[in-house]
Structure formats: structure tokens, C-alpha cells
Amino acid sequence: MAGDPVDVLVGDYLAEVTLAALAARHRQDPGKGYVDYFLDQLRPHLATLKRRGVKVVANAGGFNPAALAGELRGMAAADGVPLRVAHVEGDNVLARLDELAADGHPLTHLDTGAPLAEWGHRPLAANAYLGGWGIATALAEGADVVVCGRVTDASLTVGPAAWWHGWRRDDWDALAGALLAGHIIECGAHATGGNFSGFTRIPDMLVPGFPIAEVAADGTAVITKHGPDGGAVTVDTVTAQLLYEIQGPVYLNSDVTLHLDEVELTEEGPDRVRMSGATGSPPPPTTKVAMFGQLGYQTVHTVYVTAPDVPAKVALLRAQIGRDLPDGVELEFTPIGTAAPDPASQWEATVGLRVMATAGDREALDAFGLATRLGSLYLQSIPGFFLDGAVPPRATARPVIGYWPGLLPQSALAHRVVLDDRAFDVPAPPDTALTGQPAHPEPEPVPTGGATRTAPLGDVAYARSGDKGGNSNVGIWAPDPRAWEWLRATLSTAELRRLMPELAGLDVVRHELPKLRAVHFVLRGLLGTGGSSNTRVDQIGKAVGEYLRSKPLPVPVELLD
Template identity: 45%
Template structure:
């Protein structure tokens, strides 16, 4: 076996990208900042896959993250000099195309890296036979064993298409420690580490409830996982970089985009309710206790389709009589529309303040969104109607943008196929094609919410009205058309209060937008956390733009801002 680590017992895996568009300089910063064995990057999301699929439909040679190609052009020599292996899912919908482009780039640089790629995730041409409908793109979330095979063969650069986000971290650990398919605990531990660092600086203070405690946040450092042969790890970052690695920054990321306590992946089902997080030094947090179970028999498929066309206009309402002004604008606009789109939705954001000392602070926003399969019905005729009423409408009438054409929007639908359905394979640096067999040991993954566990008794005593965020942190994100809200307490007493107070019905009271939706709660005592999944709040996915916050990034912070009766002892403790 080819080892990719400097030492046998620890593998240092860094990350330099959490999405397509992340900090360009991060690859160089990570390579120059200190020792690494592997540098990974996550460039894919559901919306990104749709964008890349549309790119490739226009030009078959594209469909990958071009940013990564430029980053490697800048840093390949440095990576090879330092002996750092590069692994990224930047291949998007065309990993072979990116691998080919990297080979050409290396030749121009006078370098000869060994480059391989993982493919087989693309099920688009087989979508019908696999009962996935007729999407523009259908890509299975592959696991990490193809990555491991490429690294065992000595790849200096290993490119993938759609794999699970954590797979780019798990794969190097499989190769280095020679883990097998049934090493479930070790695989689960690496999954936890991968889940934390794959979103980049979200693990080092970014998107973090208590950001004012972090310190220097101009350029947070990107995270590193020091993975051990039993799957335990330490999350850290390069010395001297911004941000921080604390139990809370790590907990926040563990709660990001999860469901219940069983976190299924193509290689292992991780038990989140077993994970323990501990501060073991400055900017060093250990992950232990992860337990793994067999993976599900099916693998998830990202199905993206064009849902139709969309247009939006936003009216600015200033000063007094906001609701009356909104009602008049709506009546006038609907009268001016010559063609009726299939769907028209209105939203009034009451952002104005009484007796405001700036015009902007005295302003509310009224938006109207149209959707239709016929581009003409949401085109210039729609947005022109918003302008045509201008001189005969409310006082102070104006809009935020000029009339525009409609834009295509996407719809995400998760699909599931047997683990054996994708043609999972890796093309090694010498051109050899190696098929990656599906796991033979699988299970039906039953939901695990922890609601039947014995919960701690809530503290009693005098209470005070205060924001939930005075004693709890939160992290939220999108899960297809649903969203998750992970909430964690900062002490045992605060958890005992939170877990008894923040029930599903209480959440729906605090967040009225969720009241008509199905909400599921999971209790995670080892992390002093609860997680909520709100089904359908994002409509048909991120690209659908169903609400003001289409990726549910701020949903957790909205929850933290709501006032509840908090025991005074907890408020004193939090100061």
C-alpha cells in the first residue's frame, strides 16, 4: 500500500474550499501555512450541480469548477514540492474533463504529477430506467473507496464528480490506514471529521452564533483534521491564522444539514448521538466516540431539472400607511398584467421603523414573484407592469431594479437507487480503469430521534424574558426542499432547560412560518443539542427560491432572536 501521510499514526487533512466561489487564495494559504498530508476541496452543492449541468449542455468540454483549475495552476508546483496530495470534487458533472485540463496545465508548467479521477456518479442517461424521471442531471452521491483506490495507486491529484461532501476526507484516511468496508467505527469517525471540515471556515468561526467571541475574523483560517487509525481525530487550523477552533464552532458544524441521529452515507451510517467533542488545547478540539453501522442499501441521487422561469420585482414603500400602500400597489399591478403567470406570490417585509431617522429605516419592501413554464409569461411584460403604474400609484413609488427578463430556475428532487446501480470506478494515473464494488453489508436505516431516552429534569426558579440565543447557539441549512435547525446549549443546566422547553410545538410557535409544516426533532445529549428538520419550507429546493432565505442560512438565528422565559440562573451563567 502507498502511504500518503508523513507518519503512520496520524493523517493531516486540510480543506481549502467549502463551495464553488470560496476564497481563491485558500489553497496557497493552506500549502504555505504549515504541514499537511492531503489538501481537499468541496466545490459542489445541489444548485452548483444544476449550474454545471447547464454549462456542459452548452459546451461538452465544461461542467467542472474552473476556479479549481486556476488554483491548481497557481499551486501545483508548491503542492508537489511539499508532498501534499490534492483531492477535490471539483470535477462536477465532468471529472474526466477536469482531469484532462489538469494534465494540460501541468505540461505547461513543466510538471508531471500523477492525476486520476473518480466517475460513475452520472446517471442522467439512465434516469428513466432507474425511475428517476427526466431530470437535466442525475448524479449519485458516491462514497470514498474510489478515492482511496486512486490514492493507493499513487495519485498526486485525484478528482471526483458527485461524491458525498465528506468522502474527499474519508478517502485519504481509508488509503492511509488501509481500512476495510466493515471498519464501521473508523469510517464513522472520519465521516464526522469530514462533515466538520468540508464546509471550510464554518468550522473556524464562520456562520457562528457567538462570532464576537472568536477574535480575528477578517480572514478565518481553513480547518484541518488530524485523523488517527481508529477514526478519532483532532480538528485544528494552521497556527497564526484567523478565526478559532472551539468545542462550539465544531458542534455548530456537526449540526449543519443533518437529519436524525443516524447520518447515512454510502460507506457507513454514522451515529451522531455517540459523538463526543472536547477542547484539548488552543484551537484543538478532539472528536471521539463515533460509532458506525452498515450503510443503507440505496444511495442518494441528486436530480436537478429546469422547473420553469421566474421573475421578481420589489416595490419600495416608505413612511406611513404601509399596509394600505401595499394593497393599492397589488391591485394596480394585477390590473396592469396582460398575461397571467401560472403562479404569482406576494410578500410584504415590514422592515420600517416608526419615526425613523433615515429614509431606509422608514422603508418596507413589497415583492412579487412570478413562475411559469412559459418564459413569455414571466418576461418583460411582467416586470414592465410594475413600472407602468409608477406615476399613478402610491406616494414615493419606486422599485429596486429596472424591468428584466425572466430567468430559468431549477428544481431539486432527491432520488434513490441500489448501491450497485452507479458504475462507480476510478481511472488511475496510468489510465487503468478500476471498478469499485458496492458494499455487500447494508441495512435498512431506521430513524433514531432519541425522544425515548430519559431526559434531564429542567431547572426551576425565577425566569426572565430573554432571547433564546442568550443561552443557546444554532446552525441551520438546506436539505433539499427541507431545512434543519440544530440548537446547542453551552452547559448541562442550559441543555436540561432547552431540551424540555424547545419542543416541536414550541418551535412552531416561535417560528410561525413552520406552523403548517411537518417538523421532526432529534435529541443529541452527548452534544447537548437538539436538531429540527422542517419539511417543505424551501419548496422545491434552493434554486426554486421559495422564501426570503432560500438556503435557510438564517433560520437558526431567527429562532435565537425569539424571546422566551429563561431561568435567571442560566442568564447569570451565560454572562
């Protein structure tokens, strides 16, 4: 608000892992269940928002958008600001699960196709991903602030763009362009240098600014930022976010299916990147329902092992900690890092060992007593063993929240907008179509000949990775056009498996996006059943891309020089 004028402020608060944590808080206090600090962020600016006519659209409503909207109305009234606050509802289908099952909706798993009845856990939360037409309706009826629960992330942009330009529900290409713009700005500074492989080439990364999408009437958009803010908007920072958390060239959404194959990014000037070529088609007949249920309990600690003989020391710790393991308790050991061959400090000779214990019920985990076992090893285990004295061992187990992404026909939802004392029903999409991902052939082997030098992949490529349920995605692209053909031919599925041995036994899907000079992979099951319950240290796959960039392989000298 302190920079160049904008028409709509959007706020995306509901990552899948965040939603899982919010679900637990909602169970403790059903009257809340929304993102409290949204109120703290907004309240000092209510009068300015009204005076400037800036709209606010956010999904901070979480599990209780009506309550958050009520709080905002009370604040505005107390401050004497005549703001009209609407909320969007209908995403929460937890109370309808039995009814939906009786009506023949099995809520099959998005990846496996298994029905919800086979999960074996009663959902604690079930929220469908709504589209943006409820938001557009609220704005058209005069709302100043629109509070949503679980809408798709990009719907926060699609809805305002559709309202502003007066689009029809079948303006597929325009809607697809807005969906792409929403996808780029939904993660804030991700598009201005945050989490960007080329961060060392951005001069001011201390506080990268938020991105701005200038969406035209035909759906094309320019991504920019406030001039004085840190960070940068370049073709590569936008590419990074474009490749984030996609499932391939076909991007499914509740309002439109976006086809990324022909998307082109063009630098128009400093901090201005134009996105064009996005095409759209009807959305799928189903939408995703994010369901969470408690799977059990876990406790985790990190201990430290000092070189030499790290593998033997870890082996003894495994045996000692796992001795007399009670039924129902499982242990997982993850060494983190390696000791330097010639350590310049004690810490370069140190390896962290993450120890996680899980069980279906708290009693079994408490009886096992991981913290007590670790503390007992000081005088009877390996040399060089210690815990961080500033972090006392935590004996209390915490719940493990599982994730089930189910599919539900959009026609089964009761999508509705509430403004003042009126309610507006939002009909399901009139036209739908099932669009699958294209099948791309594996590349021909890299031609032999020419001088090469072993170097990290990151010397010639950038990468961005993320999570979608139990899957991790990773997009790798060549910032230098000369490197594209080599990168495309090199990064076959077989080569990716060689670079990432942990993919053994997992399904890997590969696609190419030539206009972005990118190879994209979906690593199915790398994150278990979802970020909220898997036991990886990199819980939601954010570091997979940088891990790949660290891998050495033969690179043509001409690309390195």
C-alpha cells in the same frame, strides 16, 4: 500550503444549488461542466505540491471530471511537473435513466417515496452520490491529484483516511470517525467561526482560516487550524458544523452509517478540539441521485415602501401589480423587515417588498412584463414608492431549475477510477443495512416556579441551520451546561411551531443530542422542493437558526445572569 504541513488538501465545490447552476452551464457547453476556477487555484502550486508530496482531492469535476483531469494533466506537462492525475467517474447516470427504469429502478423520491415517473419533468442532470473508496483506490495507485464529480461531501475525507490508514471496508467505527471529520471540514471556515452564532466572541474574524482534520488510525480526530490564521476552533464552532445539514442522529453515507448519539467534543488546547465516540454501521443499500429539471421561468424585483401605513400600501401594490394576471403566471409578494416606530433615518422607515413572478413558459412571463408594470406605478400608486435607481429592472426571465433526490441501489452504479491509461472498478459495498432515525419523545413541560425574564433565545443558545433538498434543518444548543435541561424542556415541537408560525401545515421531526446539549429539528418542506426552485428569499434556509435566536421567550434569570 503556507502554514503547518498537511498531507491531503480537499476541496468541496458541489453544493446542491451550485450543482444546479453548473448543470445549466454544462448544457450550454458539454465539453466543460466542471469548476473552471479550480484550475486557476491549483496551477501556481503544481510544482510545490509535487515537491512536498501533498495530495489533492476535489469534486470540482462536476459533470465532466474526465475533462477537468485532462486540463490538469496538460497544465502539469506544460509546466514540466510530473503529476499523476486520476479522475473518478460513474456518478453521472443521466444517459442511463431509461435503462435503470427498465431494470426496475423507479428512483423514488427520498422524502415522498413517489417514483420519478410522476415528476412530470425530464431531468437535465442526474448524478449519484458516490463514496470514498474510488478516491482511496486512486491514491493507492499513486495518484497525486484525484478529480471527482458527485461524491458525498465527506467522501473527500473518508477516501484519503481509508487509504492512509489501510482500513478495510468494514472498519465501521473508523470510517464513521472519518466521515464525521469530513463533515466538519467540508464547508471550510464554517468550523473556524464562519456563519457562527457566537462570532462576536471570536477576536479575529476578518479572514477565518480553513480547518484541518488530524484523523487517527482508529477514526478519532482533532479539528484544528493553522496557528496564524484568523477565526478559532472551539467546541462551539465544531458543534455548529456538526449540526449543519444533518437529518437526525443517524447520518447516512455511501460508505458507512454514522451514529452521532455518543459523539463527544473535548477542547484539548487553543484551537484544538477532539472528536470521539463516533460509531459506525453498514451503509444503506441505496444512494441519493441528485436530478435537476427545468420547471419554468421566473423574474424577481425588489421595490420599496415607506412608512406609515405599510400594510395598506403593500395591499394596494399587490392589487395593482396583479391586475389582469394572465393564465399561468403566479405572483408572490414578500415584505422584508418592518419600519422602526421612531425612525432615525429614512431607511429605518423603509420596507423592502420582493415581487416574484413565475410561469411555466417564458412567453407568458414576457407577456406579463413585471418590470414594465413596476415602472408604470411611479405616478399612479402609493406615496413613498420607489425602486433602487442603481439597479435597473431586469426584464429577462431566468430558468427555474427543480430538484428531485431519487434513490438508487449502489449495486446499480458503475463506480470507476481512471489513472493514466488504466481503469479500476470500485465494487459496491459488500454489506449494507437500512437504519432509520430513532424516535425521541417530546419533553415534559418546563417546570413552573423561579424568576424568569423575557429575552431572545439567542441570549442562552446558539443555532445553525441548513438545507437538504426541500427540507431545512436547524440545531439549537446550549453553550452553558446549566442551560441544557431548560433548553431541552422548552424546545418542544409545539413550542417551535409557536416560535415559527410559517411551519403551519409542515411536518416537523425533533431529536435530542444530549452529549452536544442540542435539540435538532428537520423542517420538512420549508424549502419547497429544493433550494434551486423555491421562492423564499432565504433560499436555502441559512438564516432559520438566527431567526429562531431572535425570538423572545421567558428565560430563567439565573441563566441570563
